[in-house]
Amino acid sequence: MTDSVPENTPVAPEGFVEPAAYDPRAVERKWRERWADRASNRADIDGASRPYYALMMFPYPSAEGLHVGNLFAFTGNDIFARFQRLQGLDVFQPMGFDAFGIHSENYALKVGVHPMELIPANIANFTRQLQRAGLMIDWSRTVDTTHPSYYKWTQWVFLQLLKRGLAFKKKAAVNWCPNDKTVLANEQVENGRCERCGALVEQRLLEQWFFRITDYAERLLNNLDGLDWSKTTTTAQRAWIGKSEGAQIRFRVLNPLEDAGSAAVHVTSEVATGSREIRVFTTRPDTIFGATYVVLAPEHPLLDAITSFEQRDEVSAYRTQASKQDLIARKTNKEKTGVFTGSYAVNPATGELIPVWTADYVLMEYGTGAIMAVPGHDERDFEFATKFALPIERVVIGGGDTARTPLQAAFVDDGDGRLCNSEQFNGLLVGEAKLQITEWLARKHAAESVVNYRLHDWCISRQRYWGPPIPVIYCDACGTVPVPEKDLPVLLPNIQDFKPDDSGVSPLARHEEWSRVPCPACGAAARRETDVSDTFLDSGWYFLRYPSVGRDDVPFDSTITQKWLPVSSYIGGNEHAVLHLLYSRFLTMVLHDAGHVGFDEPFTKFRAHGMIIREGAKMSKSKGNVVNPDEYFESWGADTFRTYLMFLGPFEEGGDFRDGGISGVKSFLNRLWISVRDSTTSGEPDREVLRKLHQTIRKVGEDIPKLSYNTAIAAMMECLNTVRRGERQAHRAEVLPLVQLVSPFAPHIAEELWEMLGHQTSIFEAGWPPYDVSLASQETVTIAVQVGGKTRGTVSVPPGAVESDVMAAAMADPAIAKFMVGTPKKIIFVPKRLLNVVL
């Protein structure tokens, strides 16, 4: 390791007493122990008068131990939390472990150790590392999602949703990961691959438990406006919810057998009735006159019924082929394919017969699974129509085109385009036409305005072992029966053969001794649900549990919850923008509506931190560039490591970890140590140093709430440089507040120096140092003097100096005066900033 030579070698000459050198290991050990003895990180949950709940996203306790990314986030939160405490607030900063889930289970399978043994060991290791980092965590209230005392209430949350009809079981095409052998939520599929293991995700038709998050789509979207969140996060949530407004339009299908002879007949715009009707969703109802064909997704339930006898084989072959495709092939291969069904539908606007096709570029999961194709004004339809020689018609003009200008490509602009070839709607702006045409079709009962969301219901069943069993019992007589709340938790049995298989059911299903139970309603023989729930259900409510840890009779105490929640500030990674953060909001809304909590948003303030990379590249095990915190704690100390992480770059943007840079921070703390150790109480503090000090107190106090930690640290370094200029001895009053400023960043050394300065109690009891406004404001200001916009020099004047004062000062400086030739045409004066003389 880099800094491995002991601090005090070689031995000093005899008789010479070396003053105490900064030894981070000793200092940090001492304060770790003292904090633990004094229980100084514990929040007074019941008695607090100014509660402040500073939350960080709890980690998954991996076997590898704490990742620097975790530490970066936690340190950033800790600084913020300690700062709030120094402001006099009762800060509660808890920590927990998100230990259920595929990750742990896969690791357990790999190393051949049961997760019930593995997880406690990992948690112990994490706890040790987190304590080594000096985080102000209240270790008396931790959460472990795999402990029955926690997942009992996770199951309770499930039952609340079930009670309200928000949890339901349905057979649906779901994402199946063939490697992890379980279904995945939509949010866990990235580019058609499992976000966990990267395997190509397949579609399977399985019966699964879902949460009706789509019922809350509008609220999840609207509430975003009132949240103080990182913009990147709200933007991602808006995109994920994906609201689009448009129309649902009905196309009557002619029966391919009964109406075979009438295909040539021009059908006038009669009301389309009967069951043979295709509903499409479109955001462009204005282009209805250009709809020249209709497309159904290959999975569309109507497809069989409308396919003509002649086309039956071809359609069913296409359908089979489409179902075999994995998601990634279907979504990335943009080459259009499809087949004609042999049927025709009536365009409700024109009354013309248009062919019905099936093609896999239409997705069953979005909208109605069917579209009206307008090749003239949609790129995908254009491509398809070109390939299959279907008619392309222009119904919108813009940019100098006329109604007859041929379309070389789809014209999709809906800004200032106007309609053409659309009968009475010709000439209307697209926006106006959308409204009028929808209304016109609605009068003919062929359309209605609808809002569509991209958001899907949340699939929460997992065919795995390592999770909370879904608390439901199936009885032949009573059907699906919820496990009574008094019978919770449904304990996860300790089984040895927990390896998942390809059967589509959980390994728990192999254990009848567990799954066979009497029906809670009628007592007849029944069986348990054998799926477990998604990890994101565990983490979807953990913030409610922390303050109430210890209460076994309720998931969260209502008085405590009312006092401490919603969470005051939340810091975490943006990788959870559409997972954890969306699910937590949803569950909170449900619990609010059920009367369990008095708020419907869990996190009023959220900040996404940036990512730490190393020497320009992402850290990964395969690259071998992973930073092991233990090594850095050991060779540099936690204070230096923490401060360095915060100094790397802006907290919300992350930074580049370079080993070289850490020495600067170590040197800063070391010099602070020396300055305090050697400080004196005799004489008067230097006025210029005091000015700098008070400016720094102001600056750091402004930067920390903005999470601008890197600039706060820079300001403290600058201040210390002023204090120590030329190896001068510092006056105690010059360094004491500086120690206080450093304390949120480097708490151990700050406590030690505070004690060296004669204090008996913790520095965190002392509050934040106030600054003297007159000292913090500048005595003189430097004003830039420009001639014709070019800076020619600077002058030093009192802050109150007016234009004439500055002008006089400028003329007194020959280096500036020599540029002032002739009469000024114009003089711009900005007080405290600059003087610009235009000649």
Next chain:
RNA sequence: GCGAGAGUGGCGGAACUGGCAGACGCGCAGGACUUAGGAUCCUGUGGGGCAACCCGUCCGGGUUCGACUCCCGGCUUUCGCACCA
């Protein structure tokens, strides 16, 4: 393709609301103290001239007395979504 960011010395990064570009740190060069220095301190460090000055914040235009900052066009890059109708 759509959406949201970002582009500043050898490097990480500063710069309020349009007002001295490069704070702070690393690295580098030189020096002091010292048995020693990997401690501490001092000096220098965007480029060109080595002086007066000139040129410099991705590129090209524009607004302005004045632009890293605002506007228009383009390039590069990170992240999110992506056949979403």
